[in-house]
Every structure is written in C-alpha cells, then in structure tokens.
Amino acid sequence: MGTIGRRRLLESAGVFLAARQMSVGRVSLAPAEPAPEGQPLLLKDFEPRSMLHVPETKVPRSRYPVIDVHTHLSSVAKHRHGVGLGEEMQYSATADEVLPLMDRKNIRMMVNLTGGVGKGLLEAIAKFQTPHPDRFLTFTEPWWERSNQPGYSQFQADEIARAHKAGARGLKVLKTLGLYLRENISTGPLVKVDDKRFDAMWEVCGSLGIPVAIHVSDPEAFFLPIDRFNERFEELNNHPDWSFYGGDFPSNAELLEARNRVLARHPQTQFIVLHVGNDAENLPYVGECMDRFPNMYVEMGARIGELGRQPRMAKKFFEKYQDRILFGTDAVPHGKDTPQQIFTDKLYEIYYRFLETEDEYFDYAPAPVPPQGRWRIYGLGLTEEILKKVYYENAARVLQVKI
Numbered sequence: 001m002g003t004i005g006r007r008r009l010l011e012s013a014g015v016f017l018a019a020r021q022m023s024v025g026r027v028s029l030a031p032a033e034p035a036p037e038g039q040p041l042l043l044k045d046f047e048p049r050s051m052l053h054v055p056e057t058k059v060p061r062s063r064y065p066v067i068d069v070h071t072h073l074s075s076v077a078k079h080r081h082g083v084g085l086g087e088e089m090q091y092s093a094t095a096d097e098v099l100p101l102m103d104r105k106n107i108r109m110m111v112n113l114t115g116g117v118g119k120g121l122l123e124a125i126a127k128f129q130t131p132h133p134d135r136f137l138t139f140t141e142p143w144w145e146r147s148n149q150p151g152y153s154q155f156q157a158d159e160i161a162r163a164h165k166a167g168a169r170g171l172k173v174l175k176t177l178g179l180y181l182r183e184n185i186s187t188g189p190l191v192k193v194d195d196k197r198f199d200a201m202w203e204v205c206g207s208l209g210i211p212v213a214i215h216v217s218d219p220e221a222f223f224l225p226i227d228r229f230n231e232r233f234e235e236l237n238n239h240p241d242w243s244f245y246g247g248d249f250p251s252n253a254e255l256l257e258a259r260n261r262v263l264a265r266h267p268q269t270q271f272i273v274l275h276v277g278n279d280a281e282n283l284p285y286v287g288e289c290m291d292r293f294p295n296m297y298v299e300m301g302a303r304i305g306e307l308g309r310q311p312r313m314a315k316k317f318f319e320k321y322q323d324r325i326l327f328g329t330d331a332v333p334h335g336k337d338t339p340q341q342i343f344t345d346k347l348y349e350i351y352y353r354f355l356e357t358e359d360e361y362f363d364y365a366p367a368p369v370p371p372q373g374r375w376r377i378y379g380l381g382l383t384e385e386i387l388k389k390v391y392y393e394n395a396a397r398v399l400q401v402k403i
Contacts, residue, residue: 047368054360059352064388065108065403067395070274070301070328073112074124082180083144087120093333095128105348108403111137113172113213125167140168144181157200164208169399171205173214178255179244193258206269211398213272217255232373263293270398272297280306283317290321301330302340304354305364308377315380322386326395339367354379
C-alpha cells in the first residue's frame with residue numbers, strides 16, 4: 001500500500017473513532033433506566049428451601065437403647081436474677097406423658113438433671129424415679145441461696161450426702177455458677193466457678209461415686225456484640241437476656257479455664273461437662289481438655305447444630321473420645337421457644353439421623369427457621385461399636401446402672 005493509501009486509511013479510521021466517541025458521549029448523557037429494586041423481605045420471614053437432591057434417611061428409632069443424660073422434667077419454681085430460690089418445684093410433664101414417647105423412640109432411661117433441693121428433690125424423685133426406677137434418674141442441685149452463709153461449704157457437702165441417700169444419682173450445676181450467682185446471691189461481684197467454698201461439694205461427689213453434670217459458659221457468640229458480624233444474631237436478638245457481652249461478665253475463655261482448675265483440683269470426681277464441654281465450636285480445645293483431665297466426660301445436648309456443620313472434625317472427635325461421650329438432648333417437654341430442645345418425636349429422629357447416617361445438609365432442629373444459626377448439618381455415620389457406647393454404654397458405666 002502506498003503513502004497516499006495509508007493516509008486515507010488512517011483518516012477514515014480517525015473519522016470512525018471520533019463518531020464512536022460522540023455516540024458514546026450521547027448515550028452517557030441520556031437518562032439511565034432505573035435499576036429494578038429488590039422485594040423487601042424480613043430476615044425472620046426468610047425460609048429458603050434447599051435445591052439439593054440428596055438422600056434422606058428416616059430414623060424413627062435408635063439402633064440401640066438410649067440413655068438421655070440431659071433432660072429437664074422439673075425445675076425450681078422461684079428465681080431471682082437467674083438464681084433458683086427455695087424448694088418449691090414446677091413440672092413440665094408427668095411420667096405418664098413422657099413414657100409413650102420414650103417407648104416409641106427406644107429411650108430406655110432419662111436423667112432429670114434439675115431435681116432441685118430439699119423437699120423439692122424428694123417430690124421430684126417421688127414423681128418420676130420411685131414409680132419407674134428403671135426409666136428415670138434424678139440429680140440434685142446446690143443450695144445457691146445459702147452460698148454466702150457461714151459454714152456453707154460443709155452444709156453443702158452434707159446436703160449432697162443426704163440427697164444421695166434419698167435417691168439422687170448425681171449433682172447438676174447450672175451456669176448459675178459463674179454467670180448469675182453473686183456474693184449477695186443476686187447483688188455484688190459474681191462468684192467464680194473455681195471458688196474454694198465449693199471444694200467440699202466436688203469432693204463429696206467423688207467420694208460417693210456420683211457424677212457432676214456441669215454447665216459452664218455458653219457459645220462464644222454469646223460473649224460478643226449482637227451485631228451484623230455475629231452469626232447467631234437472630235438467636236440473640238430473640239433472646240437478648242442470653243447475651244453475656246459487656247458488664248462485669250467474665251469472658252468465655254476465663255470461665256472455661258476456671259472450670260478446668262476445678263477439674264484439676266478434684267481428679268477423683270467425674271464431671272460430665274455438658275454441651276460438648278460448652279465449646280462445641282472449638283473441638284481441638286475440648287480435646288486438649290479431655291487429654292489433660294481423664295475425669296472429664298462430655299454430652300451433646302443442644303449442640304448437634306454445631307457438631308453437624310463440621311462433620312469430619314466431629315467424627316474424628318467421636319472416634320478418639322468414644323468412651324467418654326454421652327448421649328443427651330437438653331430436652332424439655334412442651335413449649336415452643338427453643339425448638340432445638342422441645343421433647344418431641346422429631347427431635348430424637350434428628351439426633352438419630354445425625355449419629356447413624358451420612359445424610360447431607362439437613363435441619364438440626366424441628367423448626368421452619370434454624371433457631372441457633374442459619375446453617376444445616378451433615379450426619380456422622382458412626383460405627384456400630386461407637387453408637388452403642390454413645391447411646392447407652394458410657395452413661396450406664398458413669399451412672400452405675402444396668403440396661
């Protein structure tokens with residue numbers, strides 16, 4: 001191509017580019033079409049349906065008999081600022097109301113942890129354990145309202161011995177200790193979990209050979225601000241009194257370390273640390289604790305939502321500590337506020353599915369909206385040997401019962 005030809009070609013290209021720029025300029029000056037707005041939807045009304053096509057296994061009955069070591073059939077009737085007061089009891093169901101579901105779901109025995117104290121304890125034992133000694137066990141609780149009185153340490157130890165003689169099969173310690181009980185019961189500084197006034201109580205449980213079911217702390221998110229970064233925002237927004245952020249509350253880590261000091265000081269006492277050691281989202285830490293403290297057992301009540309979203313790590317945990325994990329649900333008959341704990345057929349079917357199958361991505365609670373966090377869980381598919389231990393063998397050994 002000659003010089004003149006190249007010049008004409010370049011001129012033509014320049015005209016084209018100029019025209020294109022003018023065209024683009026004209027388009028940018030025209031009013032833009034408004035982007036369509038999304039439909040407003042409150043988070044509480046969001047109920048997405050999974051599009052996954054995966055197997056769904058129905059498990060109406062457990063493969064082996066079950067001892068549920070974590071239920072609440074009774075509770076102390078009066079409370080002040082989270083501390084139970086007095087001996088009067090209230091009941092969420094009768095034995096006759098509970099037994100048919102137990103039979104349907106292969107639940108051989110239930111442990112009513114919150115059996116109260118004094119006359120209340122005797123009443124709770126009479127309602128469940130006495131008429132059905134092979135189906136119900138009852139735990140007693142500390143007399144929190146007397147914890148600031150002179151001589152409390154020996155009084156509490158003596159009360160545990162009396163409760164055991166009356167039929168109590170263990171001691172239940174609510175998160176009252178560490179998060180609610182104060183020096184003047186409901187006022188003053190918080191009483192620490194490892195306060196030495198309770199040493200005699202832990203020791204007498206060890207000497208009597210009865211376990212301590214202890215709940216210390218709560219999920220880590222409960223100690224963080226209730227904001228857009230908190231993955232349990234909905235749960236805490238619905239139950240703001242469950243939050244322990246701010247004020248004079250200790251941190252989650254401080255509570256767990258105080259508990260560990262108690263376990264270390266009382267090696268002859270068996271502690272069933274509820275809710276997977278109260279740290280189900282940090283299984284490596286729970287494993288470290290179990291390695292340090294051979295007197296530490298765990299149960300899974302109201303925590304399969306946390307275990308089931310980390311199925312590979314959870315399965316390894318079950319395999320390693322298979323002799324020290326107990327089955328529990330934290331079940332409470334009736335109600336609707338905490339669906340992950342309401343005593344129903346569906347609740348137990350979900351637990352059995354989680355333990356026995358390798359199903360994927362299913363609900364961890366019988367509720368249209370996941371109550372503890374917006375996720376779903378995966379089954380562990382445990383071996384027959386581990387299932388037997390978790391369902392009943394470990395609990396039977398700790399509780400000294402025959403199944």
